[in-house]
Amino acid sequence: MFKKTLEQVVTYEAGKPIELVMREFGIKPDEIIKLGSNENPYGSAPRVVEIIQKNAHKASMYPDDSMFELKNALASKWSVKSQNVIIGAGSDQILEFCMHALNHENACVLMAKTTFAMYEVYAKIANVEVCKTPSDEHKLEEFESLYRASLERGKRVSAIFLCVPNNPLGECLDSAAVESFIQKIGKDTLIIIDGAYQEFATYKDKAKAFSPSSLSAKYENVIYLGTFSKAYGLGGMRVGYGIADSKIIAMLYKVRAPFNITTLSLQAAITALQDQDFVVQCVEQNAKEMLAYESFARENGFSFIPSYANFITLSRAGLDSTHLCDWLLQKGLIIRNLASYGLNAFRITIGTKKQNERVFELLKAYGANHNHLSNHS
Template identity: 65%
Template sequence: MFRVALENIATYEAGKPIELVIREFGIPADSVIKLASNENPYGTSPRVLESIRENIHKAHLYPDDSMYELKEALSHHYGVQADEIIIGAGSDQVIEFCLQAVDHHNACVLMAKTTFAMYEVYAKLAGVEILKTPSDIHRLDEFVRIYQEVSSKKRVSIVFLCVPNNPMGECLSAKEVEAFIEKVDKQTLVVLDGAYQEFAKAKDSDKGLDPAYLIKKYSNVIYLGTFSKAYGLGGMRVGYGIGSKHLIAMLHKVRPPFNITTLSLQAAIIALSDQDFVAQCVKQNFEQMRYYEEFAKDNHLSFIPSYTNFITLTNLSFESTHLCDWLLTQGVILRNLKSYGLNAFRITIGMSSQNERVLELLKQYIQKNK
């Protein structure tokens, strides 16, 4: 009855919901701290909430399927044309469009060993072979070596670069990315996943990607963005892709109608207009991240310098599963990376009060498990 490909696909493991901790451990909702899914702890712009309230009466209506207003807003924000943009239910839906649209005959896809899990899931659903680099983080020399070795036998249909990378946190520079694209055949689609670009370019301008420049120069590049992270709209599910007109036109052939909601469209339009809110969230994110970095150094823990709204601690002297399970009993949800084959965990950077509580519990755990 079911496709054979599904037998080799692990169900995507999202961060545990707050409701699960309430049910299993009897912890009051206001005592639960969820720092597992890289949501914006400051919520979304107050202007967005006001707009949702004003437009709630439209919930029974289908959205404008042309998504004219949001595309116009994004086109002005990035300096591209509206027909160079496609909207998805989160940027992961645009990833799915790419896997559906590209020709995978005698081909494979290439990605980092440890990166966003949905690249692999959608690739398996497309029935295409997957190649991964040896390193957990993005090392472009490995990408180039594998690409060149494979190209003598088959095509590489898609290369995924997560810039910055989730769940590790490292980030390639714009120059590194462009140097890699120059080495890639024009028939290979290069997917630049910029879900955390708002954070990366604020921390280091050299890490900032310019979609307008890239898609004008390279017709085989698509840039992905999302409103789920810095904009605080994870629950509204709005993402987008930016590419050449022809590339976007091909992706629209596999996009289902009305793929995001009326209220999601409105929320994204207003969220994009409130850049002051985004800038403040990003600023507070990196101010709070320093406390985790200092804690890691003081307690001899390894971490990956992060260009995102999370920090990943690696090479632990204790089991990440044991730590994350214990923290659940204390009402704290972090992201165990055991499913990636790593003895590591990822912490979304929360608000000050949340971070203080998490750091205190981490200190308690380390002292008990020396």
Template identity: 50%
Template sequence: MGFKKHLSSLKSYEAGKPIELVIRDYGIRQKDIIKLASNENPLGTSKKVIKAIKKEAKNSYRYPDDSMFELKKSLAKKYKVDSKNIIIGQGSDQIIELLVQATCGSEDKILTSSLTFAMYEIYASHNQAKVLKTKDGVHNADQFIEIYQKSKPNLVFLCIPNNPLGDCLDRSEVYRILDSISSDTIVALDCAYGEFAAYKDKNKEIKPKEIIKKYKNCIYLGTFSKLYGLGGLRIGYGIADSNFIEMLSKLRAPFNITNLSLKAAIIALEDSTFLKNSLKNNFKEMKVYEDFAKSKNIDFIESYTNFITFMLPKSIDSSSLCEYLLKQGVIIRDLKSYGINAIRITIGLREQNKTTIKLIDKYLKR
């Protein structure tokens, strides 16, 4: 067939195992399954959002407003920017894809951390761009600056905070990297978990208004999939200089966001009580995992996200542990595919976390 030759060697993104798979393969009832693999909000979706979606459903026969005026207006108000500084995508993933399409070909390069969101490398591979990586998995400002100055990539991805590890650079370190990069290189600050970092430590907070004023070559990426509990509606956004947004928008397909997604995102921004409760639960429950890891002498990375990563010793195989939990109806993320013996656990509700920790402890005692 007439596909491009390089497609045969490309990797596909490995998503977290769905609940349906566990029901089908292990015969476990849906109500007995605990999914802590995809960094979804354990509180679910705001009741106000659900009500709005039901009301909006009657308009499903109509095409959505392709200008996305109301959502851009709401985001502009939240971040104190202009609507022309905003682009909306099917999750922030779509905007990442547009960025790579707009900047990279077979002669170009991108720069990432060695352990970070896999889609950066996958999209780069789609466009046959070369991927440069830092030595450390966690973000290291000195290493980013050194590789950039040596190799001058076209596109740099900073995952702030970093998925799948959970580490997060201070804002001052992010600015130090940006100050070292020339204006003809595009930089993406992927802040999908930015709200969690800002809640835990104000020194980690990235403010889009400051970014786009000082760095015309930089875009801030956000999503409604994590804190806002809208992973199933696939909606994200980018904030950048208006000229940057204008160029990127040329690649956006028309009507890429549904009516339901637009309405849900607008209402989600307004429900501050739901957001506060989500953040409070996250960091209260994260401490339970931290305390457990310390009691078992298991290393973990301090997390500024809604998940925690356990770096396992050689005596504990991450894949075997994940398979054991899966058979008990608990889905977590095995990071063996990233080349490390580690697991990533989404922070859940109290009973979910207690059950998960109890089962991990049981496995360790075997």
């Protein structure tokens, strides 16, 4: 009945919800800290909350399927035309569009060894071979070598996924290096630049910043993805977008279902774009609290990859990430165990100052109780 390829697909493991912790451990919702899904700990901009409440009566109505106002707002922000923009239910839906639209005959797709899990899920559903680089982190020389090797064995490369910054590790390629790489790849390969965390990376280092307008104007085989789920605080509204040459966008529209985001999501995203001060404040606070995590890690013997996103991935020799994450869950702290990625490590969304102080307390308490950690401070 079902595709045989689905037997090879591992169901994506989303971050655990607050409701699960309430049910299983009887913890009150106001005592639970959720730092497992890279949501914005400061919520949504007050103007966004107000507009959602004001338009709640429109929940029975389909949205404007042309998404005219949002597309024009994004086009203005990124200095492109509206025909260069497509909207999705999160940027991952644009990934799905790409995998459905591409010709995968006698082809493979390339990605880093450890990166956003949905790249592989969508590729396998599309019944296309997945090729991964040897290194966990993005190394463009490995991507180029993998690309050449694929061509030499008679395989086309239908798509290359570049996650910048990379989820779940946090490292980020320089945009100039990526553009140099693009120029080495044939035009029949779609290069997908996933910029879900770009607001954080750009704030930390301008060398990480991408120009969607430049990419779409110069390259007919590149699509840039952005989202409202992270810095804009709209994870629950599910709005993402893609920017590319109009020919790419036109083809993706052929596989897009009508009304693919909600009326309230559309209004929320339009309003969020108008409140850049909120975004800047969130990004600035994230950078400040990131320093606290780095200091804690150094003082307590943790290893970490310097992160350009709104999360940090930690590990330590002798520490079992699964045992730690399960123990923290029972204490009301939700973080992300990376065992499903084959890593003995865990990822923590950078929370508010109060939330982060609680994280540090619990990590020290775990060490005191299990002899896996010691206080080096």
